Amino acid sequence: MNDELAIRARGLSKHFGSLRAVDRLDLDVPKASIYGFLGPNGCGKSTTIRMLCGLLTPTEGNADVLGYHVPDQSKELKPKIGYMTQKFSLFGDLTVAENLQFIAEIYSVPAANRKPRIDELLEKYDLTEQYKQFARTMSGGQKQRLALACAVLHHPDLLLLDEPTSAVDPQSRRDFWANLFRLAEGGTTILVSTHYMDEAERCHKLAILDHGVKVADGTPQELQDSTGMIIVEVLADDPYRAQTVIKRIPVVASVTQLGIRLRVLIPESVGDALELVDRNLRKQNITAETRIAHATLEDVFVAVTLKPEQRAA
Amino acid sequence: MKSLSRLMAITRKEVRQLRRDRLTFAMIIGMPLMQILMFGYAINTDVRNLKTAVADEANTHLSREFIAQIGETQVALVQQRVDSVADLEELLRTGDISIGISIPPDFDRRVIDPNRAAAHILVDGSDPTVLGVANQLRNMPVAFDSNRQEKEHSAIEVRPYYNPERRTPVNIVPGLMGVILTMTMMIFTAVAIVRERELGNLELLINTPVTSAELMIGKILPYIAIGLVQLALILAIGDLLFDVPVRGSVLDLYIAASFFIAANLALGLFVSTMVSTQFQAMQATFFLMMPSILLSGFMFPFDGMPVAAQYIGEALPITHFIRLTRGIMLREASLGDMPFALIYLGSFAFVAMTAAAMRFSKRLD
Numbered sequence: 211m212n213d214e215l216a217i218r219a220r221g222l223s224k225h226f227g228s229l230r231a232v233d234r235l236d237l238d239v240p241k242a243s244i245y246g247f248l249g250p251n252g253c254g255k256s257t258t259i260r261m262l263c264g265l266l267t268p269t270e271g272n273a274d275v276l277g278y279h280v281p282d283q284s285k286e287l288k289p290k291i292g293y294m295t296q297k298f299s300l301f302g303d304l305t306v307a308e309n310l311q312f313i314a315e316i317y318s319v320p321a322a323n324r325k326p327r328i329d330e331l332l333e334k335y336d337l338t339e340q341y342k343q344f345a346r347t348m349s350g351g352q353k354q355r356l357a358l359a360c361a362v363l364h365h366p367d368l369l370l371l372d373e374p375t376s377a378v379d380p381q382s383r384r385d386f387w388a389n390l391f392r393l394a395e396g397g398t399t400i401l402v403s404t405h406y407m408d409e410a411e412r413c414h415k416l417a418i419l420d421h422g423v424k425v426a427d428g429t430p431q432e433l434q435d436s437t438g439m440i441i442v443e444v445l446a447d448d449p450y451r452a453q454t455v456i457k458r459i460p461v462v463a464s465v466t467q468l469g470i471r472l473r474v475l476i477p478e479s480v481g482d483a484l485e486l487v488d489r490n491l492r493k494q495n496i497t498a499e500t501r502i503a504h505a506t507l508e509d510v511f512v513a514v515t516l517k518p519e520q521r522a523a
Numbered sequence: 524m525k526s527l528s529r530l531m532a533i534t535r536k537e538v539r540q541l542r543r544d545r546l547t548f549a550m551i552i553g554m555p556l557m558q559i560l561m562f563g564y565a566i567n568t569d570v571r572n573l574k575t576a577v578a579d580e581a582n583t584h585l586s587r588e589f590i591a592q593i594g595e596t597q598v599a600l601v602q603q604r605v606d607s608v609a610d611l612e613e614l615l616r617t618g619d620i621s622i623g624i625s626i627p628p629d630f631d632r633r634v635i636d637p638n639r640a641a642a643h644i645l646v647d648g649s650d651p652t653v654l655g656v657a658n659q660l661r662n663m664p665v666a667f668d669s670n671r672q673e674k675e676h677s678a679i680e681v682r683p684y685y686n687p688e689r690r691t692p693v694n695i696v697p698g699l700m701g702v703i704l705t706m707t708m709m710i711f712t713a714v715a716i717v718r719e720r721e722l723g724n725l726e727l728l729i730n731t732p733v734t735s736a737e738l739m740i741g742k743i744l745p746y747i748a749i750g751l752v753q754l755a756l757i758l759a760i761g762d763l764l765f766d767v768p769v770r771g772s773v774l775d776l777y778i779a780a781s782f783f784i785a786a787n788l789a790l791g792l793f794v795s796t797m798v799s800t801q802f803q804a805m806q807a808t809f810f811l812m813m814p815s816i817l818l819s820g821f822m823f824p825f826d827g828m829p830v831a832a833q834y835i836g837e838a839l840p841i842t843h844f845i846r847l848t849r850g851i852m853l854r855e856a857s858l859g860d861m862p863f864a865l866i867y868l869g870s871f872a873f874v875a876m877t878a879a880a881m882r883f884s885k886r887l888d
Contacts, residue, residue, distance in 0.1 A: 299727035315532030
């Protein structure tokens with residue numbers, strides 16, 4: 211086991227009947243980093259996280275998490291990890307303070323340390339005013355902060371967050387990520403799944419999952435630099451007609467409309483992609499501005515989840 | 524002791540949640556209260572004043588005296604007089620009467636003829652209790668000299684031990700304790716695990732260091748206390764309203780109840796690990812309730828059941844508990860007199876608890 215890695219998985223697979231929810235996943239998560247899982251619903255993010263914390267038994271493959279083999283040693287692993295479920299899973303009929311108290315007791319935090327630790331968390335996660343409030347009556351953002359506070363209460367070395375921001379507003383999401391960075395600076399490794407591109411962009415490293423298969427991984431920058439695609443941005447008066455025309459070009463891998471702009475992905479092997487798009491638009495008398503753009507993570511995502519024949523042109 | 528502190532954490536949490544769940548809290552008090560009032564007042568197997576009509580076709584001195592005697596038994600309450608058997612049959616069919624007494628024109632002659640029945644009693648046999656009660660009328664002596672009946676002696680005299688007044692609540696309450704405890708304890712725990720599964724709490728819990736056994740035991744502890752409170756409530760109402768005695772030791776009764784409660788809670792938890800929704804849990808509980816009420820000896824005497832039903836009855840914890848409560852409360856027996864019942868309850872609790880803890884895996888797959 212590499213000392214620099216918090217998680218090392220090889221060939222991790224989970225089958226539900228004939229469905230391969232996760233298919234031969236290799237994963238290297240460096241310590242004290244924020245590692246993102248990006249992918250659409252049903253791509254195997256939750257299943258992978260559940261396998262990594264011992265909730266699900268892998269059909270094949272193995273994983274070392276913080277030096278423990280899962281699932282055999284998941285009992286020893288539990289006290290070292292914090293887990294935030296996709297759905298709010300704290301007790302709605304307990305108050306904020308009672309929920310924290312319960313978690314502190316369950317993780318056997320020494321009685322003398324409980325109160326100071328809970329007060330510290332209430333302060334840190336801005337829940338001091340809510341401490342007597344029932345958890346079910348709180349807003350999405352407050353619930354999420356409480357869930358995070360509970361997940362980190364016992365100072366875990368590894369935090370597993372399953373789509374933690376799916377039910378909160380953008381401001382809460384920003385605050386939440388600020389908290390994650392603070393935790394990572396403190397040495398906590400964080401594995402977070404998301405389907406938001408802007409969140410994925412904040413991760414130190416990320417893996418893109420599609421139908422249970424890891425289709426790409428690396429730092430956001432690496433991924434953006436190695437899409438294998440040329441991105442042509444088209445600003446047309448009639449984006450709908452322009453889109454119809456461009457889609458008919460055989461080598462075009464994908465066209466996405468963003469407002470009045472179109473993002474056209476063309477494999478690098480094609481050569482002069484810009485000229486190709488221009489020529490086709492002119493032929494149909496469509497006036498449009500075209501330029502080569504930098505790949506965003508969204509482009510990366512589109513590129514790596516393309517079917518092989520689309521990608522190769 | 525980390526394990527003990529985790530167990531207590533679960534128990535404290537359950538108590539907190541329970542305190543806030545007003546409906547459940549009301550059930551804890553309301554269910555035994557309602558049932559004991561219902562069974563104590565409404566249900567009476569010692570039936571009196573059955574609605575009766577008479578067709579007296581003889582209309583003699585003797586027949587009128589006979590009808591008066593029937594009225595004196597208090598079993599039948601003569602409300603109507605009709606002309607013929609056909610009228611009686613009509614009233615019986617419409618449900619206006621439960622008993623019809625037909626006295627033929629030659630009643631006086633029939634009375635002295637030992638080979639013929641003097642009168643006919645038509646009974647609504649669709650109700651078995653009415654039929655049983657009406658049978659008492661069969662043995663009523665009829666004679667010209669009304670003093671003669673006092674000289675007659677039955678060969679056998681029945682002396683109802685332990686309940687000389689034959690009051691229904693005395694029979695019902697000890698068994699009813701078993702039914703109430705079975706119902707509430709099983710419902711509470713049957714939903715206990717599934718509720719957390721449905722609400723998503725379970726996924727959080729199984730990711731903590733808490734073990735299956737800690738979770739299970741921590742969850743049932745508060746309910747044992749609740750069960751004992753219910754028991755006290757039933758005993759108090761039984762004593763105040765229905766004068767139901769506790770002739771044996773109250774301590775014995777509580778010990779027996781603790782074992783029985785543990786057995787039911789463990790069974791409930793086991794059910795909880797088998798089902799996937801609270802609705803299914805309720806269905807399973809009702810499925811188990813029916814034999815508990817019908818085959819435990821609570822409603823019908825155990826000895827009268829077919830052997831197969833007796834085997835099922837013997838497997839149910841409530842059967843053994845009812846034997847214990849009737850023994851302790853009415854027959855002044857001690858636990859030492861009925862060791863097997865207590866051992867069975869203890870073993871049942873242990874086996875069901877182990878099965879529940881084993882079935883509840885800390886995994887999702």
